[in-house]
Amino acid sequence: MSLPLWSNAVLSTVLWSAATILLYLIGKRVYRRWPRWWTTPLAIAPVLLIGLTLACNTSYRDYISGTHWLVALLGPATVAFAIPIYEQRALIRRHWPVLAIGSLVGSGTAMLSAWGFASLIGLDETLRLSLLPRSISTPFAMTVSGDIGGVPDLTAVFVVFTGVFGAALGEVLLRWLPLRSVLARGALFGMGAHGAGVAKAHQIGREEGSIAGLVMVMVGLLNVLAAPLLAHLLR
Amino acid sequence: MIPRKLSILSRQQLHRSRLLQIGLLIGFWLAGDALVRLTGLPIPGGIVGLFLVVLLLASGRLSLFSMRRGANWFLAEMLLFFIPAVPAVLDHREFIGLLGLKILAVILLGTVVVMAVTALTVDVVCRWSLRREPALVE
Structure with missing residues (x-):
């Protein structure tokens, strides 16, 4: 009606x-x-x-x-990450190499796992390519998806679902994984579930939240910069 | 001295008002967006705005108190901004059914693997590099 x-x-x-x-x-x-x-x-x-x-x-x-x-409003929300990132600058300055390694390993794992599981389950080429950038935040993911031959609109949907389920999964995983450092807890959310994960990390702790925000930004930039190379490799 | 007094007054107001700070953050986002459009950078406008704000904070041109409340509001309510994007599945009826379940499985399994590998890697590198300064391990 x-x-x-x-x-x-x-x-x-x-x-x-x-x-x-x-x-x-x-x-x-x-x-x-x-x-x-x-x-x-x-x-x-x-x-x-x-x-x-x-x-x-x-x-x-x-x-x-x-x-x-x-x-x-996700745009100005992204700008808002500047405040916790600036507030945690001492922590970040001291540990950025660790976070950079985490972002690199995480991005590689994200692409390989999407490719591997999608091939295993028998999804076609377009879906597989559109799934590759699902772990990074929407505006980055759509750029990467277009670069490597995916469908940006589909990627946007996959990104949202990764965020929705990732934020929830992350909370469960925190109970299972023997993580000792704030850095690891923050990186888990920032790498695995982009913006939604960062929001969840902020609920867990201010340090976790700013680490997650920083990792999300690092991963996004890393992937956009690596996309042309990736496109070349996939072709 | 009147302009000076005015600027102090408006600054006080900015430090107190969450709404003005939200407006300021939106302003930085629009500025970042405009910069991206002008230069053709392959980076989202929000990220450019983020870097602008960090630079201004670091150079002391902008005070933390002029944005903190607004930023905290954005970060606390961020989940709301994702919600309208989820019903997009309605436009992809082909995903309702086995294909959707398959994709969901790929996303769920992949995300668990990504989270576990990333967090464990960071934890191991952290523990290994923090032998000298154990302050961060709880």
């Missing part, structure tokens, strides 16, 4: 933005009440939202045209 009311662009922007923010706030409250990895707002809110768009017979195109401004 698509009400004629919803065709009004302004109204639909207001309503869908409000619905998204409301579901996010509900998700946050649920998580505070029952903190489990599957009750994170990044899991609950999208599921409810997908249900709501389907119930209202709204296409994703209509939905996103009203809520794109929220996604755009």
Whole structure:
């Protein structure tokens, strides 16, 4: 049932933005009440939202045209990482070689694991290439995907899912892995789940958060710079 | 001296107001975006903005207090900005079914491997290089 009311662009922007923010706030409250990895707002809110768009017979195109401004705020959110990175500059100056090694090994593992698992499971070439840059943050990932012959739009979807599940998986992994250093805990989130992981790392600790933010930025730059070389190798 | 007084006043206001700081961060993002468009750098505008801010902070031209509250707000609420991107799966009905499960498996397995390998590598290198300065190991 698509009400004629919803065709009004302004109204639909207001309503869908409000619905998204409301579901996010509900998700946050649920998580505070029952903190489990599957009750994170990044899991609950999208599921409810997908249900709501389907119930209202709204296409994703209509939905996103009203809520794109929220996604755009990821830009200034990236700028905001400057503050924790600057605040932790002593830690970073002392340990950047370790973080650089982590970023390098992590990026290599991300590409190889995507390629390996995708081949094993029998995905076609386009999907495989689009999956390669899934671990890095969206704007970087789309650039890399285009460079190496993937489909940037598909990559954006894979990146989001990596973030959603990665942030949750990371929390579980922290309990299983015998990690002693703040650096390792931060790198896990920054490498494995980009922005969503960094947000999760900030909930765990301020140092973990800034390390994760720095690793995310390092990995993104590293991959964009390495993409032309990678494209050459893949051809 | 009136302009000076004004600038001190506005600075105080900036240090107190989270909303103004959010606006300032958005301003740096737009500046980074404009710079990228002008120079054709293959880097997202947000990252250029990040480097701009770090440089200004390091050179003492910008105070930490002029952005801290705004930045903390952005970092605390960042998950919200990802949420509208998730229903994009609705546009890819071909993923609803076996293919989607396969892709999900690749993403999940890959992410576990990436996280474990990265964290263990960093931990090992850390422990190995920190034998001399054990301050960071809890």
